[in-house]
Amino acid sequence: EIVLTQSPGTLSLSPGERATLSCRASQSVSRSLAWYQQKPGQAPRLLINDASNRATGIPDRFSGSGSGTDFILIITRLEPEDFAVYYCQQYDASFPCTFGQGTKVEIK
């Protein structure tokens, strides 16, 4: 099983600030990595797939980068609706799908 470790656990920021979230895989997943946003009481929403491709309708303030074992999600200017929990997920074909434990982005 591939373990995904997200950091930090919680990120306290103000609207307008830049958020940088990390996801590290226990072994290489190439670029088979996605990012999701989840708000309380809602299903997750796909933000990024294949490490850096924004999903349909996702604003360009969200960007993903990385390959292999180290991945980053950046939100360039936090909007009030961006405060949520963010998960990474790997879908390398050689291993069962796994998720990271999540990073909560909260209002400072």
Next chain:
Amino acid sequence: QVQLQQLGAGLLKPSETLSLTCVVSGGSLTTHLWSWVRQPPGKGLEWIGDINHVGGTDYSPPLESRVTISVDMSKSQFSLNLTAVTAADTAVYYCARNGGSFDLWGRGTLVTVSS
């Protein structure tokens, strides 16, 4: 557009079988894999398994002995059965469309296991 509607019971006793169905409307089951993901209260996401339109399945190893996912093309739906549930299976269960990443989700069903 494609929508996923979840059906099924939300309260079970220990040792019972969890049964949920996801109805796919506005699209075909032939184009993607179809998955179940769960989330215990206050915790993270856990993949349960996938199915394709011809019934090929892939299950999470820790759950494999208790899980069955099936598909009914005539009703455009797929289903989850999880046997011998315990309190540890209490979670919100989501169905999702799987193209590697999960780009479409059902609204979720809270399943509580309690005696």
